[in-house]
């Protein structure tokens with residue numbers, strides 16, 4: 082999943098990390114021009130006072146050492162100096178300890194002009210992966226701030242400074258508006274009513290069937306309501322899922338009022354102690370005035386607990402634009418991205434939450450009932466870097 086984007090992100094990380102290493106090396110040489118001599122001197126030092134060059138390292142590594150109150154004070158600096166290079170040398174020949182020290186001084190890790198060159202590349206990579214333009218900007222700002230600004234974090238223990246900067250920036254845009262779906266359902270008065278909207282063919286009906294299974298697995302009963310009274314064959318399609326899953330379906334004839342269907346399903350749920358009503362609706366564009374009026378009527382009369390926008394991850398920019406438009410027209414509470422199994426670029430998964438302010442709650446990952454994954458921002462970010 083998201084393989085193209087994954088490669089591009091890893092390209093950015095390694096390109097910048099090379100530059101960071103060079104910068105770090107230059108900084109280190111500036112700070113301690115006798116660096117080489119320092120190391121060899123230090124190796125020879127055991128019991129005697131450190132040579133004139135050594136304190137540069139020793140002081141930074143163990144600032145408490147020169148208080149002189151500790152008996153070990155004379156020994157510890159020399160040990161540090163002698164051990165460091167063997168312990169954790171990276172490809173640039175700088176030990177992590179040395180890099181940590183350079184970074185802890187608050188000096189620039191990477192020159193802003195150099196970074197800008199890489200950020201331009203990253204911007205292209207994000208845009209070509211269907212990341213929305215404003216979201217790409219936000220990610221670039223985040224990376225820049227994490228690497229050069231006042232808030233720049235100290236070198237992480239893993240040494241993956243650039244990677245962490247990018248991870249954090251991605252996490253910030255992906256995790257917008259996240260809430261715990263299960264908790265919200267558990268806390269709501271029963272029956273919980275969830276209505277699904279989106280354009281045709283993106284997987285609304287399939288997602289409803291998957292969620293019936295999802296709730297069943299969590300001990301919650303469901304009733305399905307076919308509010309897609311527009312398309313011929315919609316009742317039959319949902320009835321088939323209901324039969325497979327042994328769920329009750331409430332439906333009216335084609336052309337009738339979807340609000341009435343969902344209302345009947347809510348009444349059925351109340352009478353039969355059913356926990357969740359899953360209301361399907363016809364595929365529509367946000368510009369289909371008549372159909373959008375139907376949604377508004379459902380909203381007014383039923384006041385669903387959640388309205389979830391469904392779209393396909395493979396639709397990329399189109400899905401992002403539709404999410405924005407639906408949210409403006411019909412205030413969604415969250416989104417489901419389907420067909421994540423069909424090798425999407427990843428742009429929609431990264432952009433939808435930031436663009437709408439509403440979280441992606443689930444990913445559809447196939448055509449079977451259990452091909453539904455809770456959307457965990459941290460996991461998605463992990464996947465982009467694994």
Ligand SMILES: Nc1nc2c(ncn2[C@@H]2O[C@H](COP(=O)(O)OP(=O)(O)O)[C@@H](O)[C@H]2O)c(=O)[nH]1
Nearest residue numbers: 281282283284285286287419420445446447448
């Ligand atoms: N590969 C894949 N196909 C899906 C997924 N979700 C739905 N589909 C397929 O997409 C097609 C349209 O789904 P449907 O639920 O009828 O879309 P609707 O018009 O929005 O209700 C069907 O063939 C589904 O099997 C998914 O997560 N992965």
Ligand SMILES: [Mg+2]
Nearest residue numbers: 285286287309
């Ligand atoms: Mg449908």
